[in-house]
Amino acid sequence: MATNTKIEWTDTTWNPVRGCTKISPGCKHCYAEAFAERFRGVKGHPYERGFDIRLVWDKVLEPFSWTSSRMVFVNSMSDLFHPEVPDAFIIQIAKVMMEANWHTYQLLTKRSDRLKKLLNGALRFAAGAPHIWWGVSVENIKHGKPRIEHLRQTPAAVKFLSVEPLLEDLGTLDFSHINWVIVGGESGPGARPMQESWALNVLHYCRMYEVPFFFKQWGGVRKHKAGRHLQDRTFDEFPITSRNTMPPPSKRKAIAALLGVQLADAR
Numbered sequence: 001m002a003t004n005t006k007i008e009w010t011d012t013t014w015n016p017v018r019g020c021t022k023i024s025p026g027c028k029h030c031y032a033e034a035f036a037e038r039f040r041g042v043k044g045h046p047y048e049r050g051f052d053i054r055l056v057w058d059k060v061l062e063p064f065s066w067t068s069s070r071m072v073f074v075n076s077m078s079d080l081f082h083p084e085v086p087d088a089f090i091i092q093i094a095k096v097m098m099e100a101n102w103h104t105y106q107l108l109t110k111r112s113d114r115l116k117k118l119l120n121g122a123l124r125f126a127a128g129a130p131h132i133w134w135g136v137s138v139e140n141i142k143h144g145k146p147r148i149e150h151l152r153q154t155p156a157a158v159k160f161l162s163v164e165p166l167l168e169d170l171g172t173l174d175f176s177h178i179n180w181v182i183v184g185g186e187s188g189p190g191a192r193p194m195q196e197s198w199a200l201n202v203l204h205y206c207r208m209y210e211v212p213f214f215f216k217q218w219g220g221v222r223k224h225k226a227g228r229h230l231q232d233r234t235f236d237e238f239p240i241t242s243r244n245t246m247p248p249p250s251k252r253k254a255i256a257a258l259l260g261v262q263l264a265d266a267r
Ligand code: SF4
Pocket: 020, 021, 022, 023, 024, 026, 027, 030, 031, 032, 033, 076, 077, 078, 079, 110
């Protein structure tokens, strides 16, 4: 499988938006910000403008250029539902995902109120597609639990939680209508440690609600040393969804060309 990412639960990242702003404690050590700011002012670099938010129109049709079917993390370097990203742009991204339906897309946001509003409105056409997984981040009780409720109130066919960085014991959890849970500790300089009992608590509720559980990492300053075993084993569970057949290159090109004309009209 082709891959351009070290993220354990996906094959590829696709970033039609770059940049973001912090919204809750999970953002404190945002890896995307740290990466992007390293290149601020470097002429010609994709992150020449650091972590400032911008739409990247020439990336919008990128999924059509890949020669194999992939698991795609959409906007690993941003948050698609950030208030500075217009509804019209989000809708274009959803149209691409609906057309290039031989990939599986994973979207993750901390702006769950907007996710809820759009999936119940302008994005409803994409909500029920099993190849598009809609997710929210859950780092603590105060900010994370309301996001789970927002997600549950959407018609998304596949709903998932990224419980990372897990910053405290989340206590009692309701995972009804949730299809996948990822857990991970924070990594990098100044990483806030995750206790085993917090991760085991999430695993307990995954088992209770029969939700697939993916344990990403312990994290810490030396992430690879800490590894990704929880109680002497790895957890690499995924939701079971079918994959659409990838059409031949000529057909992919034709769909992309048609969509390209529509996108140009929409800009
Ligand atoms: S929402 Fe995500 S991308 Fe945006 S600042 Fe927070 S951690 Fe970074």
